[in-house]
Amino acid sequence: MLLAEITDMHLMDGGVPAYGTIDTRAYLERAIATIAALTPQPDALLVAGDISEDGTPGSYALFREMVAPLGMPVYVIPGNHDAREPMRAAFAQDGYMPVAGPLDYAVDLGALTLVALDTLEEGEPYGTFSAGQCDWLGGTLATLSGKPAIVMLHHPPFPTGAKMDEIGCRDGDAIGAVIAEFNNVEIVLAGHFHRSMHRSWAGTMANICSSTAHQIGLDLAHRPGFKVFMEPPQIQLLHWQDGAGLSVHQVPVGAFECVHESG
Numbered sequence: 001m002l003l004a005e006i007t008d009m010h011l012m013d014g015g016v017p018a019y020g021t022i023d024t025r026a027y028l029e030r031a032i033a034t035i036a037a038l039t040p041q042p043d044a045l046l047v048a049g050d051i052s053e054d055g056t057p058g059s060y061a062l063f064r065e066m067v068a069p070l071g072m073p074v075y076v077i078p079g080n081h082d083a084r085e086p087m088r089a090a091f092a093q094d095g096y097m098p099v100a101g102p103l104d105y106a107v108d109l110g111a112l113t114l115v116a117l118d119t120l121e122e123g124e125p126y127g128t129f130s131a132g133q134c135d136w137l138g139g140t141l142a143t144l145s146g147k148p149a150i151v152m153l154h155h156p157p158f159p160t161g162a163k164m165d166e167i168g169c170r171d172g173d174a175i176g177a178v179i180a181e182f183n184n185v186e187i188v189l190a191g192h193f194h195r196s197m198h199r200s201w202a203g204t205m206a207n208i209c210s211s212t213a214h215q216i217g218l219d220l221a222h223r224p225g226f227k228v229f230m231e232p233p234q235i236q237l238l239h240w241q242d243g244a245g246l247s248v249h250q251v252p253v254g255a256f257e258c259v260h261e262s263g
């Protein structure tokens, strides 16, 4: 089983540039082209939030239109720039989202179950996850009876060591306490950080995927403000092999020249 993952597309209504300068639509087009060129093709596309910059129905419609040619199931969660109800309305037709409440859901993908968590606290850059949602997470993981699962959420519930921790998930410790009770969570996937990173956490792997567009400069000194850089975007591939488990590959967005070939 092969799953592609993208995050933090920050599309605007009508595809206009975000912040007046970043052509997030063009950047997403390149990420989609990178996925479309893969062999074999992924079985599904996971999207870890901030689909939209402005939370508009038009931005979600544009996203759906852009990913449709990939011809694969697409699973989304909200980020801090998303708006819950417009997002629910835009993706309701796909049948995996709850009709009310937080956009938490689980989907059986075959060898793996995707457990998606809604950490959006509308109007705030940080994320939250309620005690009721923690109960749902624990109950959902328990029903899997040891079957491998991937947990996906937007706000990192784990420390990154960088300034971004100031706007991470405020209930991360509670999420970690639930996940640590189970040995079938293969990885925790987050977005929000706008750069790639990996760490161990709650007895499993934890990982953040790059944005498809702009990246936030690495600041381990916690200086004031955030600086945005157009560092090379990446997508992620999650490769599950029966008997060998999960591997994660970072793939730079773009088409690159092959300068040597042997064999």
Ligand SMILES: [Fe+2]
Pocket: 008, 010, 050, 079, 081, 192, 194
């Ligand atoms: Fe973002």
